[in-house]
Amino acid sequence: MFKVLVSDPISDMGIQQLVDASDIVVEKKTGLSEDELVEIIAEYDGLLVRSQTKVTEKIMEAGKNLRVIGRAGVGVDNINLEAATKRGIIVINAPDGNTITTCEHAFAMMMALARHIPQAYAKTIQGTWDRKFLGVELRNKTLGVLGMGRIGSEVAKRAKAFGMEILGYDPFLTEERAEKIGVKVASVDDIVRNADFISVHTPLTPETKHMISRPQFEVMKKGMRIVNCARGGVIDEMALVEAIDQGIVAGAAFDVFEKEPPEADHPFLHNPKIIVTPHLGASTIEAQENVAIDVSEQVLHILRNEPFKNAVNMPPVAPSVMNKLQPYFELGEKIGTFAAQLNNQPVKEILVDYAGDLAEVDTQPLTRYIIKGVLSRHFGSDVNIVNSMHLAKVRDINVVVSKASATKGFTNLVSVTLKAQDGTEHRFAGTLLNGYGARVVQIDKFPVDISPEGHLIFISHNDKPGIIGNVGTLLGKNDVNIAAMQVGRKVIGGEAIMVLTVDKAAPKEVLDDLTKLPEINKAQQIIFE
Numbered sequence: 001m002f003k004v005l006v007s008d009p010i011s012d013m014g015i016q017q018l019v020d021a022s023d024i025v026v027e028k029k030t031g032l033s034e035d036e037l038v039e040i041i042a043e044y045d046g047l048l049v050r051s052q053t054k055v056t057e058k059i060m061e062a063g064k065n066l067r068v069i070g071r072a073g074v075g076v077d078n079i080n081l082e083a084a085t086k087r088g089i090i091v092i093n094a095p096d097g098n099t100i101t102t103c104e105h106a107f108a109m110m111m112a113l114a115r116h117i118p119q120a121y122a123k124t125i126q127g128t129w130d131r132k133f134l135g136v137e138l139r140n141k142t143l144g145v146l147g148m149g150r151i152g153s154e155v156a157k158r159a160k161a162f163g164m165e166i167l168g169y170d171p172f173l174t175e176e177r178a179e180k181i182g183v184k185v186a187s188v189d190d191i192v193r194n195a196d197f198i199s200v201h202t203p204l205t206p207e208t209k210h211m212i213s214r215p216q217f218e219v220m221k222k223g224m225r226i227v228n229c230a231r232g233g234v235i236d237e238m239a240l241v242e243a244i245d246q247g248i249v250a251g252a253a254f255d256v257f258e259k260e261p262p263e264a265d266h267p268f269l270h271n272p273k274i275i276v277t278p279h280l281g282a283s284t285i286e287a288q289e290n291v292a293i294d295v296s297e298q299v300l301h302i303l304r305n306e307p308f309k310n311a312v313n314m315p316p317v318a319p320s321v322m323n324k325l326q327p328y329f330e331l332g333e334k335i336g337t338f339a340a341q342l343n344n345q346p347v348k349e350i351l352v353d354y355a356g357d358l359a360e361v362d363t364q365p366l367t368r369y370i371i372k373g374v375l376s377r378h379f380g381s382d383v384n385i386v387n388s389m390h391l392a393k394v395r396d397i398n399v400v401v402s403k404a405s406a407t408k409g410f411t412n413l414v415s416v417t418l419k420a421q422d423g424t425e426h427r428f429a430g431t432l433l434n435g436y437g438a439r440v441v442q443i444d445k446f447p448v449d450i451s452p453e454g455h456l457i458f459i460s461h462n463d464k465p466g467i468i469g470n471v472g473t474l475l476g477k478n479d480v481n482i483a484a485m486q487v488g489r490k491v492i493g494g495e496a497i498m499v500l501t502v503d504k505a506a507p508k509e510v511l512d513d514l515t516k517l518p519e520i521n522k523a524q525q526i527i528f529e
């Protein structure tokens with residue numbers, strides 16, 4: 001049974017599938033402090049949040065069973081991603097569910113700004129019939145959109161319908177896409193100098209922090225208006241107040257703040273030219289249901305060890321590529337486990353080579369499985385596909401990936417070479433055989449055909465008559481039944497290997513006795529859990 005904690009107000013309807021799942025217990029406890037969360041988090045396998053809960057390293061440290069943090073929304077700046085990755089906690093978000101809702105909020109803010117709606121409303125209900133509020137039209141104005149992702153693009157599309165000219169900046173905005181949306185590609189400087197309205201739609205990163213600050217305000221068109229429904233800090237709040245005082249900016253609309261909620265004396269709350277909402281961008285019935293459904297579905301998959309999407313602390317992979325790679329994950333992990341069990345030295349370098357079909361796709365998710373397999377010998381369940389590359393890096397293990405053409409007659413081939421500190425090297429290759437599944441087809445220089453499952457005994461020996469018989473007799477005497485056997489050698493009478501599939505693990509004394517047999521150099525148990 002898995003336990004999931006919902007620590008922010010998330011749509012009940014949206015999480016219904018989690019609540020209904022027979023293997024999941026969902027508990028809703030909102031408004032907890034960091035210390036309160038630290039106290040209870042060890043009980044839970046999953047945590048669902050919006051933007052209120054700050055998921056700190058301290059909380060993750062205490063969350064010994066935590067496997068997934070689901071963010072019912074886009075921005076994950078309230079989650080310490082580095083700490084999650086280090087601990088192998090998968091962080092997922094729901095990037096698509098609130099796009100339109102947030103876009104509509106930004107648009108509503110822009111219109112409210114243009115027509116002073118909040119200010120006029122406040123006066124009217126106070127009993128003052130003030131008709132001095134003189135607005136501006138959006139038509140024929142230039143809108144600058146910084147961040148042309150999901151929300152920015154939707155804002156641009158709607159602005160087009162209002163007869164605005166749109167300048168867009170985004171490091172990933174191509175001319176082709178811009179043309180499709182009806183946006184002119186511009187630089188930040190172009191936008192800052194020419195826009196009548198600016199709306200920001202980027203995440204908060206070191207690069208976007210204060211991307212609109214004093215130097216930008218200084219060159220803006222006098223009387224421009226600015227909207228932030230993205231993240232507090234993208235626009236420098238103090239520089240904005242100055243720009244309003246100097247008459248450069250005619251008005252600003254903010255849904256997000258550098259510190260949320262803002263202090264009571266925050267200048268935005270006392271400036272008639274600034275309109276504010278309390279981070280309501282994503283707050284519609286539709287968006288809240290959408291994001292909760294999306295995130296619940298992925299949390300279910302993760303807890304049940306099924307394929308999932310939208311992991312924030314793993315690079316994204318196209319579904320078509322994922323479908324192609326999926327069948328290889330188990331093979332990759334098993335080759336890694338096999339290699340690690342045969343290697344008795346600290347690993348310095350892991351060379352991974354993909355040939356055949358696999359050489360044509362982005363194989364990085366598969367590499368994560370292989371590295372997980374290699375590291376699991378020492379890290380056990382502490383390593384997973386989220387943190388495997390990170391753990392290799394912090395242990396100074398160099399991972400080198402190549403794509404070769406030598407498939408050795410197979411349609412696909414995954415080769416893993418472990419280079420140890422003392423200079424020894426072990427090479428393993430595996431493939432997926434149609435109808436037969438995962439096979440290990442090479443160990444060091446020896447061609448083999450092994451199904452990497454259950455319990456194996458790996459023996460290296462000198463190729464002399466009678467050895468196989470001796471091994472069989474010794475194992476038989478000790479009640480270790482041999483189910484299959486593979487022998488590999490390069491030359492008659494030379495170095496050779498034997499890999500036995502046995503029905504159960506051989507006791508250590510039996511392995512020791514095997515190494516005492518003539519011509520046997522090494523006998524080692526290999527276990528695939």
Ligand SMILES: NC(=O)C1=CN([C@@H]2O[C@H](COP(=O)(O)OP(=O)(O)OC[C@H]3O[C@@H](n4cnc5c(N)ncnc54)[C@H](O)[C@@H]3O)[C@@H](O)[C@H]2O)C=CC1
Nearest residue numbers: 074075102147148149150151170201202203229230281282
């Ligand atoms: N106010 C609210 O309640 C909500 C706020 N948001 C926030 O809105 C923002 C945008 O969300 P989405 O459009 O869904 O994300 P997205 O990832 O689709 O778009 C963000 C875009 O910003 C671009 N970008 C990154 N650095 C940039 C830079 N230096 N200059 C220009 N562009 C840059 C990226 O290339 C990307 O295209 C996020 O910060 C998100 O957290 C999202 C939903 C609700």
Ligand SMILES: O=C(O)C(=O)COP(=O)(O)O
Nearest residue numbers: 050051052073074075282
């Ligand atoms: O999805 C986002 O990035 C948001 O900012 C929405 O935040 P919320 O879920 O409303 O706390």
